[in-house]
Amino acid sequence: MMVNSGGERCTCGQRGCLETYASASAILRRYKARGGTRAITTEQIPPLLADDRSAAAVWSEAIEALAQGISALTAIFDPEEIIIGGGLSLAGPALLDPLRAATSLRLGWRDAPPISLSTATSRAGLHGAGLMAGTVLSPEPRASYAG
Ligand SMILES: [Zn+2]
Numbered sequence: 001m002m003v004n005s006g007g008e009r010c011t012c013g014q015r016g017c018l019e020t021y022a023s024a025s026a027i028l029r030r031y032k033a034r035g036g037t038r039a040i041t042t043e044q045i046p047p048l049l050a051d052d053r054s055a056a057a058v059w060s061e062a063i064e065a066l067a068q069g070i071s072a073l074t075a076i077f078d079p080e081e082i083i084i085g086g087g088l089s090l091a092g093p094a095l096l097d098p099l100r101a102a103t104s105l106r107l108g109w110r111d112a113p114p115i116s117l118s119t120a121t122s123r124a125g126l127h128g129a130g131l132m133a134g135t136v137l138s139p140e141p142r143a144s145y146a147g
Contacts, residue, residue, distance in 0.1 A: 002014060002016045003069050003072075018069045021064075022066045023086065023087075024090075025087070027062050028041065028042045030061070031058045034057060034058065035054055036048075042087055042088070042090075043090050046059065046095070063102050066099055067102035070082050070112075070115070071112075074107060075107075079113050080114075081115075082113050084096075084099075084117050085118035089120075096115060096116070096117065100112065103115065
């Protein structure tokens with residue numbers, strides 16, 4: 001999902017993708033690119049926000065990118081809830097509080113959907129793949145229309 005036309009190059013080949021700014025790996029990559037040296041994992045960035053300009057800048061840009069994406073998805077799909085998964089879900093209130101505020105600001109004409117963090121953390125993809133495999137291996141019986 002593009003959130004910044006003409007933005008940074010994404011691994012998919014496009015520019016300005018949400019993943020480029022707001023994934024856990026992107027935040028850490030962007031922090032290091034700005035000269036940040038105090039964090040070696042993304043989880044170490046939120047405690048640095050008060051006194052590390054590189055950490056604060058990449059975190060703020062990630063929040064804005066996520067808020068842009070969530071507000072666009074909300075306008076299109078009107079979701080009941082937004083659940084943030086993956087490594088970023090470990091950030092807790094350092095992510096949720098500013099993200100809720102930034103999303104509400106962008107959706108001034110309506111309430112923002114509730115935003116929460118997944119408890120599946122970085123294993124969400126693994127759980128989803130397992131569920132899909134179970135569906136493929138054990139399909140629902142098909143309804144019969146033959147009386
Ligand atoms: Zn991309």
